[in-house]
Amino acid sequence: MLAGSDWACTSDEDLARGAASGSQDAYSELVRRHSKKLLNLAWRMTGSQEAALDAVQEAWLSGWKGIRSFRGEAEFYSWMRRILVNGINNEFRKRSRRAALVSLDRSMDSEESGEPLQVEDEGADPQDIVGRAETAREIGQAVVRLPDMYRVVFLLRETELMSYSEIADVLGIAEGTVKSRLNMARRMLRETLSEEVGSARFA
Amino acid sequence: MKRESGHLDAETLGAYIDGELHGPARQAAADHLRVCSVCRETASALGAPGSAARQVQAPEWNVEALVARVEAGISALEAEGEAVNDAVAAGRRRTVERAGVARWTGSAGREGSAGREGLAGREGSAGLGDLAGRAARWVKSRRRSALGFAAAAVILLVSLVGAAGYVYRREMIAQDRVLVDSHYIIRSGNAGALLVSYPGR
Structure with a gap:
């Protein structure tokens, strides 16, 4: 196999083959390459950094156990994303809806009140940046408060930019269901936001 | 696709902004959006939560x-x-x-x-x-089911040994009979007499 410093020139597929034949170093390189995107997705799905780290770690361990079943038909990231989304979905299913909401609210409060969400500075008017930061923060919280099945579809579409058929495939649901859940999620978000904007205006 | 009001429904507009409408349906939606400001506003409102969600900055990860x-x-x-x-x-x-x-x-x-x-x-x-x-x-x-398998295997083995013993005994009796019969046939040279003398064999 290659020396540790040469991994940069190795494709994901070759690394996955190396990992399948027992190379933990090759697998660590895959972890290094793809964790950031997976963590962002997990964080958006769970609303908590701690839960995201646990979910992504679990996904990588499942990936190691099943690395021989990766045939290279899909991109490695898509393969891992499927494992991650399924893992988080199973967690959602295990916990009762009520418990899920309580823990997510708590994690949002403890993490995001101390360190407010930010938007990228595009050199716009400061007032505008504050306005957009507020909206982004509100959207972030509103997304976390969506029921699990709507939130997952919404995030896979809007932040992962997956097609309806890819989402349907990963979640094991019909494309029509993807469409209606996405529509429902957007409607709920719009209502939440217009309520919040309204109450802020009349306060 | 179109509601009674003559505007596009939210699902169709959503599919349109997601690039998931194809062929004539896409053309029809595009044609309608060109002339209908209400639907254009609805479409941009539908896309707003998504673009805001994409602007939420993720934490720094170690x-x-x-x-x-x-x-x-x-x-x-x-x-x-x-x-x-x-x-x-x-x-x-x-x-x-x-x-x-x-x-x-x-x-x-x-x-x-x-x-x-x-x-x-x-x-x-x-x-x-x-x-x-x-x-x-x-x-x-699967220790429990392994125990079950082991018990089943023992029972199967015992019955196989029993069946084999039975078959073996029958074979011995048949061979015995052939030996006795041929002995008498050789001695008398008369198969008919053999049948009369030993009708049961």
């Missing part, structure tokens, strides 16, 4: 810490596999020692040491060791 956690987890997984493997091997050795019958100890001892040497020789190759580890984990996780 990826190296995660890599370390994953590496530790994999090492633990591998060690667990080997430990189960060793435990199964040790269990087999104990059973063999307890049996105390010289010939069993001899053959199983040889088998065991050969297996151990084999494993030591193949330490570098992960494939077979991993397979053995997985088999060991399977046995461990």
Whole structure:
């Protein structure tokens, strides 16, 4: 196999083959390459950094156990994303809806009140940046408060930019269901936001 | 697709902004949006939560810490596999020692040491060791059903031995009969007399 410093020139597929034949170093390189995107997705799905780290770690361990079943038909990231989304979905299913909401609210409060969400500075008017930061923060919280099945579809579409058929495939649901859940999620978000904007205006 | 009001419904507009409308449906929606400001506003409102969600900045992640956690987890997984493997091997050795019958100890001892040497020789190759580890984990996780299988196998073996004994006895009786009959045929040279003398045979 290659020396540790040469991994940069190795494709994901070759690394996955190396990992399948027992190379933990090759697998660590895959972890290094793809964790950031997976963590962002997990964080958006769970609303908590701690839960995201646990979910992504679990996904990588499942990936190691099943690395021989990766045939290279899909991109490695898509393969891992499927494992991650399924893992988080199973967690959602295990916990009762009520418990899920309580823990997510708590994690949002403890993490995001101390360190407010930010938007990228595009050199716009400061007032505008504050306005957009507020909206982004509100959207972030509103997304976390969506029921699990709507939130997952919404995030896979809007932040992962997956097609309806890819989402349907990963979640094991019909494309029509993807469409209606996405529509429902957007409607709920719009209502939440217009309520919040309204109450802020009349306060 | 169109509601009674003459505007596009939210699902269709959503599919349009997601690029999921194709062919004539896409054309029809585009044509309608060109002339209808209400639907244009609805479409941009539908897209707003998504673009806001994309602007939410994710936290800074310590990826190296995660890599370390994953590496530790994999090492633990591998060690667990080997430990189960060793435990199964040790269990087999104990059973063999307890049996105390010289010939069993001899053959199983040889088998065991050969297996151990084999494993030591193949330490570098992960494939077979991993397979053995997985088999060991399977046995461990299904101890109850393994016991069931063992009991069923014993019952099957006993009935097979019984059936074989029965077949063997019948065969002996048939051979006996042929011997006796041929003896008489040779002595008398008269098959008819044989049938009369021994009608039952």
